[in-house]
Amino acid sequence: MSADELRSYLELYRDLGFDSVYIRKSPVRPVALSEVIVAQPATAVAPAPAPALPGLAPEDDTLEQIRLDIGDCKRCRLCEGRQTVVFGSGNPRSPLVFVGEGPGADEDEQGLPFVGRAGQLLTQMIENTAAKEGIPIRRSDVYICNVVKCRPPENRTPLPDEMEICGQFLFRQLMAIKPKAICALGSTAMKALLNSKEGITRLRGKWHKWRDIPVMITYHPSYLLRQYNQQAKREAWEDLKALLHFVFD
Numbered sequence: 001m002s003a004d005e006l007r008s009y010l011e012l013y014r015d016l017g018f019d020s021v022y023i024r025k026s027p028v029r030p031v032a033l034s035e036v037i038v039a040q041p042a043t044a045v046a047p048a049p050a051p052a053l054p055g056l057a058p059e060d061d062t063l064e065q066i067r068l069d070i071g072d073c074k075r076c077r078l079c080e081g082r083q084t085v086v087f088g089s090g091n092p093r094s095p096l097v098f099v100g101e102g103p104g105a106d107e108d109e110q111g112l113p114f115v116g117r118a119g120q121l122l123t124q125m126i127e128n129t130a131a132k133e134g135i136p137i138r139r140s141d142v143y144i145c146n147v148v149k150c151r152p153p154e155n156r157t158p159l160p161d162e163m164e165i166c167g168q169f170l171f172r173q174l175m176a177i178k179p180k181a182i183c184a185l186g187s188t189a190m191k192a193l194l195n196s197k198e199g200i201t202r203l204r205g206k207w208h209k210w211r212d213i214p215v216m217i218t219y220h221p222s223y224l225l226r227q228y229n230q231q232a233k234r235e236a237w238e239d240l241k242a243l244l245h246f247v248f249d
Contacts, residue, residue, distance in 0.1 A: 061176045063092050066169060070149065076165045078150035078158075084111040088145030088173060095180035096247045098122070099170065100146045101188040101220065102158055108151040113144050118221040122185070125221065129240045135248045145173055147192045163192055174213070181247050182213055183240075186220030205239050216243045 058065070067087050073079055086103040089112050098114075106116035114122050123139045130137045148158045148166040158166075170192065174182065184190045187200045193210045196203060200217060208215040218239035219232055 058172075061172055063088070063173060063176055066172045066176065070169055073149065076150075076162045078148060078152060078162055081153050082150040083108050085149050086111055086113050086146065086151070087149060088143060089113055090139070090143035091141050092143060092177060094141060094143040094177065096142045096183065096243070097174060097177055097179045097181075098142060098144045098183045098185055099174075099189040099193065100144070100185045102146045102148040102155075103151040104155055105151070113146055114221075117225055121221040121225060125236065125240055126244075129237060130244055130248075133241060133244060135244050137244070137248060143177055143179070145170065147189055157188060163188070167192055174210070179213065179247075181243060182210060182215045183243055184215055184217045186223065189220075190217050205235060205242070214246070216246075218243075 070085055070087065073085055082103075086107050100114060103113065104116050104118070107113055107119070113119070122144075126137070126139050126142065129135075147170055148162055149169065150166075152158050152162070182193065184193050190196060190200055190203060193215055194203070194208055194217075200219065204217045204219065206217065208217065216239055219236045224233055224236060
């Protein structure tokens with residue numbers, strides 16, 4: 001592995017929330033990623049152990065190639081209970097990408113993201129807001145994917161190592177599409193993209209950055225379904241309105 005490749009991997013792990021690696025010396029000591037990335041001691045630093053994964057972001061990467069690289073994924077425990085890998089759907093050249101948490105039962109069965117009750121609400125949110133604002137787009141005009149591609153058991157929140165492994169594929173999806181903006185739906189997507197420990201209520205409705213791409217944080221549609229919260233629904237509508245005008249005006 002070249003020094004540039006090692007640097008790219010270390011920067012990705014830093015973005016995913018890992019703040020230290022271990023060098024193969026005795027005694028073993030943790031080293032801050034910022035120290036490693038600046039110094040670039042390629043001969044002394046070992047990459048963090050992980051299952052075999054494809055290149056971080058190969059030149060001329062495409063969604064089709066990423067899907068082939070995922071294959072019948074067995075890289076983490078989520079493969080044990082899933083039926084299908086839920087990769088993503090929509091316009092591969094869309095200027096707007098929505099990122100959710102992970103597939104539910106309906107998504108696992110159909111192999112498509114956001115097709116259950118939360119997905120139906122997301123479709124209504126996108127299309128109704130666009131229609132009211134005079135923006136001629138439909139759900140099929142945007143791209144939608146999740147942080148993890150396999151359904152977590154009982155729809156639990158993905159664990160950090162699961163997010164780490166799938167995070168490399170999400171990274172490649174976003175780099176291949178290169179959207180004008182990203183919408184993070186819920187706290188899991190927010191943490192995956194921003195590596196933030198803040199609560200979603202503090203960060204939603206504001207612009208953030210993921211590798212220089214603007215990111216809007218808003219509530220996950222399932223949250224709006226679970227709690228009859230008119231205030232949250234109004235806030236989500238305002239977030240989406242600002243997002244659509246930014247991207248399509």
